[in-house]
Amino acid sequence: MSYAFYPGCALSASALPYGMSFREVARALGMDIPELEDWNCCGATCFQTLDEVSAISLSGRNLALTERSGSQELVTPCSGCFAALEKANQHLAHDSLLRTQAAAALSEAGLSYGGSVRVRHLLDVMVKDVGLDAIKEKVTQPLTGLKVACYYGCLLTRPHAIARDAHPEYPVSMDRLMAVLGAEALDWSYKTQCCGASLALARPDMVTRLTTRILDNAREVGADVVVAACPLCQTNLDAYQGEHAVNGSQENKTIPIVYFTELMGLAFGLSPRALGFDKHFRDPAPALRSHSLVI
């Protein structure tokens, strides 16, 4: 299978540790997954709201570039990008009117799309394609004793037509990945509850409300860290914790939010600095050190 990597706009910015740890882990696993050249924004949910043909053209350009590069699968670490790209892919396959309109727009960019690309989320590629056995073989520093709450958010698991075989409300793939790294994946109630997503700027009140509930539950079940698989989820859960002085009980306690690729790299014995562990709002180091992990 030939992959192309679609980083999305956050990966070299706010999600820098996700990008850094992905590259380190991919190298350790010997994955051949070059970045898609000249990619553009997927359009996110923003363009879906404003103009559907624009949304499908933006994602469609990335699909067309992938096809032209000879790759069969476009892999993204961002759940928002995953949903936008796959939604466009399905509209281009099944909706002849949208396909015609998008084709006209794509031709302005000198491209056409034949529909051959499959869109994948990085987590799914790790668990299914690389495989848990191959990942387990690379573990040199098992995350023994580390209690993790795996947070999937919304768009990795919903809607069903896009997310395919992931359970819409109780997915387990990340939990299984954490288990082979030696960590204890906890059962909790908010693994697919929304973080507020793109409302972070426009309605910070709403985001704080939603993330407070998620983080309170993670602490209640005894999690040392919350594990994320999306730049937007990670940022919303991490950045607004200082503004959580509501409802009293948990107000002084913070909890670090890390990417699943960072924990993979840590278990593989890779340099914590190269994985980007120092680039968070809530420093994950104390929680990890308390379990004798080298960081």
Next chain:
Amino acid sequence: MEGRYGAQVALCYQCKRCTAGCPVADAMDIRPHQVVRLLQLGNTERVLESSAIWTCVGCYLCAARCPQGVPVTDLMYSLKGIAMKRGMMPKQATVPAFLRAFSGTVERYGRLHELPMLAGFYLSTDLREALKHRAMGLQLFRQGRLHILGERHRGGKAVRAMLRKARSRKGSP
């Protein structure tokens, strides 16, 4: 609206599972099941005037739980778009301002650069809000996670041409 999702909207029998699962229903003036009911009754105006469509976080829990397959979340996105095209803005117009700042930045650069997007958003809403978040911005900048100048994207021109064409079709704004 009636054309695109009309057949699916007609299937709703008001079981309210969408509203029961919605993480922000309690902050809405009308609840998701009421949005669908009003659409069934042809009262699109009332829905377009609501704060509900601007409160929706787009998490697809309603759609995932709907026994009739009504695409409630996609409806909410469409309704926001229709309201904006008709100039029907909510009292606190921060969501439309965000959508304009985001799309404007992508249209200009081909990718989302955070600083121009943030500038566009706060200049069109309330600059004092930006000041509240300055510590966060400074930390991002110190950690190399907020760039003053984004990377140049050579496909920017092609993206602009493509988006112009996408919008130029008949019946679009």
